[in-house]
Amino acid sequence: MNVARLVPYALAAIGLGAAANALELRLWTYGEPAAGLFPFLAATLLVVTSLLSTREKVPEEEAIELPRLIGYSAALVGFCLMLNIVGFALAALLFLIAVLTLIERMGWKKGILLAALFAFSTWGLFEGLLSVPLPQGMWRM
Amino acid sequence: MLDSLTQLLMGLGIALEPTNLAVALLGAILGTAVGVLPGLGPSATVSLLLPVTMVLDQTSAIILLAGIYYGSQYGGSITSVLMRVPGEASSVMTCFDGYPMARQGRAGAALGISAFGSFIAGISATLAIAIVGPAFTSVALAFGPVEKASIVLLGLVLAASIGGGSRAKAWTMVALGLLLSTTGVDLISGEERFAFGISYLRDGFNIAVLAMGLFGVSEMLMMIERRSSAESAPIPSYRLRELLPTGKDWQASRGPIARGTVLGFFLGLLPGGGALVAGFASYLLEKKLSRSPERFGKGAIEGVAGPESANNAAAQASFIPMLCLGIPANAVIGIIMGALLMQNVVPGPQILTEHPELFWGIVASMLVGNAMLVVLNVPLIRIFVLLLRIPAAMMAPLIVLFCVIGAFSMNNSLFDVGVVIGCGVVAYGLRKAGFDLAPLLLAFLLGSLLEENLRQGLILGLGNPRIFVESPISLTVILFTVAILIAPAVRDLRTRLIRKPC
Numbered sequence: 001m002n003v004a005r006l007v008p009y010a011l012a013a014i015g016l017g018a019a020a021n022a023l024e025l026r027l028w029t030y031g032e033p034a035a036g037l038f039p040f041l042a043a044t045l046l047v048v049t050s051l052l053s054t055r056e057k058v059p060e061e062e063a064i065e066l067p068r069l070i071g072y073s074a075a076l077v078g079f080c081l082m083l084n085i086v087g088f089a090l091a092a093l094l095f096l097i098a099v100l101t102l103i104e105r106m107g108w109k110k111g112i113l114l115a116a117l118f119a120f121s122t123w124g125l126f127e128g129l130l131s132v133p134l135p136q137g138m139w140r141m
Numbered sequence: 142m143l144d145s146l147t148q149l150l151m152g153l154g155i156a157l158e159p160t161n162l163a164v165a166l167l168g169a170i171l172g173t174a175v176g177v178l179p180g181l182g183p184s185a186t187v188s189l190l191l192p193v194t195m196v197l198d199q200t201s202a203i204i205l206l207a208g209i210y211y212g213s214q215y216g217g218s219i220t221s222v223l224m225r226v227p228g229e230a231s232s233v234m235t236c237f238d239g240y241p242m243a244r245q246g247r248a249g250a251a252l253g254i255s256a257f258g259s260f261i262a263g264i265s266a267t268l269a270i271a272i273v274g275p276a277f278t279s280v281a282l283a284f285g286p287v288e289k290a291s292i293v294l295l296g297l298v299l300a301a302s303i304g305g306g307s308r309a310k311a312w313t314m315v316a317l318g319l320l321l322s323t324t325g326v327d328l329i330s331g332e333e334r335f336a337f338g339i340s341y342l343r344d345g346f347n348i349a350v351l352a353m354g355l356f357g358v359s360e361m362l363m364m365i366e367r368r369s370s371a372e373s374a375p376i377p378s379y380r381l382r383e384l385l386p387t388g389k390d391w392q393a394s395r396g397p398i399a400r401g402t403v404l405g406f407f408l409g410l411l412p413g414g415g416a417l418v419a420g421f422a423s424y425l426l427e428k429k430l431s432r433s434p435e436r437f438g439k440g441a442i443e444g445v446a447g448p449e450s451a452n453n454a455a456a457q458a459s460f461i462p463m464l465c466l467g468i469p470a471n472a473v474i475g476i477i478m479g480a481l482l483m484q485n486v487v488p489g490p491q492i493l494t495e496h497p498e499l500f501w502g503i504v505a506s507m508l509v510g511n512a513m514l515v516v517l518n519v520p521l522i523r524i525f526v527l528l529l530r531i532p533a534a535m536m537a538p539l540i541v542l543f544c545v546i547g548a549f550s551m552n553n554s555l556f557d558v559g560v561v562i563g564c565g566v567v568a569y570g571l572r573k574a575g576f577d578l579a580p581l582l583l584a585f586l587l588g589s590l591l592e593e594n595l596r597q598g599l600i601l602g603l604g605n606p607r608i609f610v611e612s613p614i615s616l617t618v619i620l621f622t623v624a625i626l627i628a629p630a631v632r633d634l635r636t637r638l639i640r641k642p643c
Binding site: 005015018025036037039042043045052055057063065072073083119122132134135 | 550558570596
């Protein structure tokens with residue numbers, strides 16, 4: 001079964017959960033709309049339209065290089081986690097090295113050089129020149 | 142009118158003083174940089190420069206801050222066109238057609254029409270401010286919560302028609318956008334909604350963070366899903382003459398620029414309207430008026446020319462409610478109003494009589510600033526287009542870096558970085574399932590406006606929804622909305638009846 005066909009069902013389930021949560025906030029109090037009214041209406045609309053969408057055609061699946069996509073997604077997650085530990089500059093360097101050398105199959109020397117160039121010039125531009133605060137991580141780098 | 146033009150000439154004299162020319166140029170350069178870099182926003186830059194304005198005189202201080210604001214409207218479209226990462230929230234609409242144009246090797250035309258459109262709109266809006274602006278502020282006050290709720294509802298119905306794909310899917314995205322807009326503390330009752338005890342969610346999602354995730358990160362994932370797709374981008378030409386819009390482009394853009402300017406000017410006058418809604422309204426208008434609406438979202442130049450002109454016209458016009466009524470149209474204008482207060486100038490109807498040199502100096506400086514911006518930006522198109530030479534294999538991780546910097550700089554929070562990446566992955570899944578993300582983002586933008594005005598309207602009407610049909614403006618807009626909603630069904634019915642043999 002095409003995984004994309006499950007998306008409208010997942011959205012309908014989110015809508016049902018949100019509607020139940022909105023009901024707990026109450027819809028109408030003291031003759032005025034309460035906090036739950038608008039989310040409830042939005043969630044109900046989501047359930048109805050998602051269920052209607054299940055009858056629609058899903059676009060033809062194009063061939064995806066799954067290992068490539070999984071590799072990139074893992075690198076993204078790793079990048080986010082590393083930001084919290086080693087800060088922007090080092091996390092960006094490691095992320096770019098991983099992407100350029102392991103996923104894009106660039107040579108190690110060229111990959112590391114380009115990664116260092118992009119990571120440190122971006123960091124220098126924003127943190128050094130423009131004083132835009134970037135994540136420092138637990139190591140305060 | 143003659144009096145206004147005389148005053149404008151007096152203002153030009155002030156704007157052309159060497160100090161004011163220098164601060165206008167500085168503001169224009171800073172504004173363009175702020176617009177281009179996703180890590181910086183006009184609100185942050187204007188706030189950072191507030192102490193600097195204390196050493197300048199009143200008029201020069203506001204000319205500098207105003208230059209940054211409308212300069213950022215120019216610059217914000219550049220990354221939207223080249224990377225599908227909106228530099229500013231108001232340039233989200235430019236992504237829809239500007240980016241496909243760049244993919245077709247027409248980035249220069251998109252950037253050129255955006256710069257010239259913004260220039261024409263900026264100049265026209267400034268002249269309109271001088272002639273009719275102060276008088277129109279009283280019209281803006283006729284729009285209360287009831288009228289605004291009806292207008293936003295109309296916008297929402299139109300948002301469902303903006304994307305490609307089926308109506309059911311578009312409405313699903315509208316519903317999801319509305320639901321996302323309710324996250325955080327309810328401003329009327331103070332109750333938390335869908336925050337699940339996470340303190341970062343108490344303020345809800347930031348529109349710019351959401352836009353970067355939905356468009357920037359998801360585009361990056363689409364770019365890298367196949368090695369071949371990462372290598373298929375066309376290499377553009379680098380001669381400025383070949384990069385600029387052609388005669389055919391100008392012909393197609395004339396109407397959208399004119400309509401976008403008028404629409405943006407009026408929406409900019411409405412407090413709470415602002416540049417963001419103006420771009421969106423212009424895009425919808427152009428799509429509705431087009432003889433071939435199916436081109437929109439695939440690289441229609443009208444989809445760039447209209448919203449960019451509307452953004453800039455609204456940015457200029459939004460100074461009027463602040464200066465003449467003391468009502469800021471958005472956060473940046475609010476900070477600029479703070480700068481005026483710091484200079485002991487209280488904005489309000491008396492500003493025209495008490496500080497004419499300030500009011501007309503600012504209005505005239507907009508003419509000068511817009512001219513500077515077009516002179517600065519057009520030659521730079523060649524350099525910006527060079528960015529497209531970066532292979533997709535390197536462009537994709539760079540988009541991630543820009544999105545991360547942009548998201549983190551909003552609140553100095555790693556949670557926002559997680560939101561950008563998370564939204565990007567979810568958006569990729571939605572795109573793969575055939576959902577268009579444009580209605581989602583527009584519904585998110587309009588959702589909080591709709592809820593706020595709907596609830597305020599109901600409170601004014603003591604809980605009776607009849608108040609929405611008692612106002613003539615609101616009733617007209619509601620009837621128009623209903624007509625748009627039932628039009629496709631009527632069209633279907635008519636087609637079926639014609640097909641059926643008697």
